[in-house]
Amino acid sequence: MTVLTVENLGVSSGDTHLVDHVSFEIGQGERVGLIGESGSGKTLTAAAVMGLLSDELTASGSVLFGNKEILGARERDLARLRGRDMAMVFQEPMTALNPTMQVGKQVAEVMLIHRTQRDRRSARAAAVELLELVRLPEPRRAAKAYPHQLSGGQRQRVMLAMALANNPSLLICDEPTTALDVTVQKQILELIVAGTRGSALLFITHDLAVVASVCDRVLVMYEGRIVEGGLVQDVFTAPRHRYTQQLLTFSELGTA
Template structure:
């Protein structure tokens, strides 16, 4: 394999018409803790296609990071118990031998972790760790060639003086530089899928913008699909092609990004958009979602969002029957709400009370 080759970027509209790169079906993760068993991920299903950027959003604790850690089998078992299927290249990642999984991780599927300071080995130089990521998957590559490739990657992601930086330790890099180095490592083996878990957390807005550009560069250079996990709706609007909204361990809405911003079909999605700060509207205070997510040790029997939902209004069906994730119309949209057809009226109500047109979306 020529690790320095530059594949051509495919047309996204065409690639999404073909077979999915990865298919997740009924992914369920339970975590045994002192207080009981936490149902962290509850029957999640989604596909991602070659060249696509799939955004996964939701509040902290919604199951975003646990779901991708589960499909890559990064959670220790026990306490984690994972079931379902994750089909990749005709094989189920959840049932593969660990030796085969180690070959897939980093080479075919790579991950950009939320905190690069704790992800890098503090007693090894940044450059040696990137070189190692190359050589562990390509034994025929010499140390010299791996070093040259690591320096090339550091320069590609905007690390200044990459030859000198190659020899530095993680603590000698700033937060933004460490994140760049983490992206360089994720690109090292030209993976087919890159999972980015909160890649801009704790970075200032200038560095965030630079990291976004580098993620787009990573996709162009590797042809990879990207799963982008974040709570930042601005980041989703900027990068994603399609969005999954997660709440209480489940997917509650799935839609192309522009349709989601223009016409949300789940009250939780609408509440997230309504709480998004806007520079074009003067508000006396930030809008928040009242209440708290339910305990996943003992999830409620009906809709997990109904106690915080403006549309529920005490309706019996909301607290007695859990809504299924159902298709909406003829397009690639779905929502888990008994009354999603009433969303237009609720969107107008939120607009009137907050002064924010949540349906304006990304143009």
């Protein structure tokens, strides 16, 4: 079953095309990597899928989540989808977490807003279970902590718990491990894979090794366009586009 269908997506700022003619699909249980250098349009593509583009940007084409059109949808309708049916893990959790609210309450709030838990007490109990699921040390104690009292890796675990709280059909991860050390990065990636079995995953990164360990398919983005795509093994062993070849040459996966 197809979860996400993007057709001829364009994102512009005035006369400048930032994303141009981007098309791809993600099926249920499929993990797709979107790779490319900074400024290639990866994050803008994710923002368009989530309906989070800023007002000064113009989107064209189509983004279908199931049978729901995201582009041009009312914010009220999008708010019902975000956090329940589609969720996103950002690169820097401090920009997404409320610094004045205990993290357990923030995880619980996601479930209360979308009414996936019957009351505040059950939501808070479920929040502790989620924090334990993402292997946060001492989850009951951690639930009472504020974001600034946690490490970067622990905050990212909280963000992942929030994203997985309502079992979304689509999870988007935008460079979620970039600021983490290698050991913590490996743990977070394992949690993402375990937490998205049966869901569709769009994983955005510039790290080819991460894509190789997490994803089934890969899309290569360059200057706002998808220039190559296919099974990870096929693209990484026999890249056709010059840009993909350059990425592989300068990565640990490269054979050149």
